[in-house]
Amino acid sequence: MSVVVSPTWLKEQLAHHADKTVVVDTRFKLTDEDAGRKAYLEGHIPYAIYLDLNKDLSAKPAKHGGNHPLPDMDMFTAKIANIGIDHETTVVIYDQQNDMFAARLWWLLYYVGHDHVYLLDGGFDAWVEQGYEVTTEVPKLEQANFTPQYRENEAVDIEEVKKKLTNGSATLIDSRSRERYLGKTEPMYAKAGHIPGAKHFFWKDIFDKDGKWKDTKDLEAHFGSLDKEDEIIVSCGSGVSACPNVLALKSAGFRNVKLYPGSFSDWISYEENDVETKEE
Structure with missing residues (x-):
């Protein structure tokens, strides 16, 4: 089960299949919950959309359930459809480096039944080190339809x-x-x-x-x-x-x-x- 891809692989994917690819930026800091979004707005990989650990990838903490409970799955699947993800979309997720937040989104997408989800090895830093383009442009994505196929045993x-x-x-x-x-x-x-x-x-x-x-x-x-x-x-x-x-x-x-x-x-x-x- 190999889901890790290189910056060069992603660059080629965007050059030839950008219309069938959604890139997601998940940068986040537990000690500064606004840092990830600020970093995204200051510069991100072309076509990338930002998803936030607290707002998009978790529910609010309650008395029980932990500090980052799973999000409401109806809301989560609606959000990923709104940013253009359906079951045929190739999704590539990145963090600042190989951090935990990209893997959290990978797991959520796997849980709801998506089979074409990849992590960018080395994250944003590796992309920049290769000298590849960084942009501040926020993409406009077409809404898709996503029907979850839950892997509840996960x-x-x-x-x-x-x-x-x-x-x-x-x-x-x-x-x-x-x-x-x-x-x-x-x-x-x-x-x-x-x-x-x-x-x-x-x-x-x-x-x-x-x-x-x-x-x-x-x-x-x-x-x-x-x-x-x-x-x-x-x-x-x-x-x-x-x-x-x-x-x-x-x-x-x-x-x-x-x-x-x-x-x-x-x-x-x-x-x-x-x-x-x-x-x-």
């Missing part, structure tokens, strides 16, 4: 996570940094540590020393301690940085990979849930 809620951890029918992984996993630091939430039973696989470790996506062989080695026949549930803080790991696992040949969208922020919203701080 996501699990907290009750399913609890059940499968109890009966041992799935492996849970935590995608955050080791320091946050071990509870040594926690910049976002009131509790520190991880969901009991979760194994640690930092999402940034799926990239090579140059910051590019590892190839299939290296990803298989990275996840070598996991069994490809097992169900793998992927979590993080709020269901965003887990998405690169979901894609990496699928690229490495794991077929039963699911996202826990609420992740740690949902787990700790229930006072009765324990938190662990030791390696597992």
Whole structure:
């Protein structure tokens, strides 16, 4: 399952098939929610439209459900149709570099049944480094029709996570940094540590020393301690940085990979849930 493309591939795609391609800019900063949109307006890849993590790729946080719950899917599918995406459209998503927000949109599109979605390896920075055109022009896109074909088995809620951890029918992984996993630091939430039973696989470790996506062989080695026949549930803080790991696992040949969208922020919203701080 290879969905990562190079800047040169995208340049050729836009040169010959721009009318059948939608490019999406997902740049975002958790510490400055306006930074991504500002960066887009200051310069972006030609034909790109901007989608915002908080406004477009997530619902508003509630008491339970995590800090970045999945968006209302009727609204989400209406939005992607409004920017010109149908089931035949080639969609290419980019971030500043290989960041988590592009993978979040990739997962959402995969979840609603889109089969032609790609990530730009190295993101906007790689595009600029190649010397390719940057524009401030906001494209006008024709509205399309998109009928979702949900892959509902791709996501699990907290009750399913609890059940499968109890009966041992799935492996849970935590995608955050080791320091946050071990509870040594926690910049976002009131509790520190991880969901009991979760194994640690930092999402940034799926990239090579140059910051590019590892190839299939290296990803298989990275996840070598996991069994490809097992169900793998992927979590993080709020269901965003887990998405690169979901894609990496699928690229490495794991077929039963699911996202826990609420992740740690949902787990700790229930006072009765324990938190662990030791390696597992």
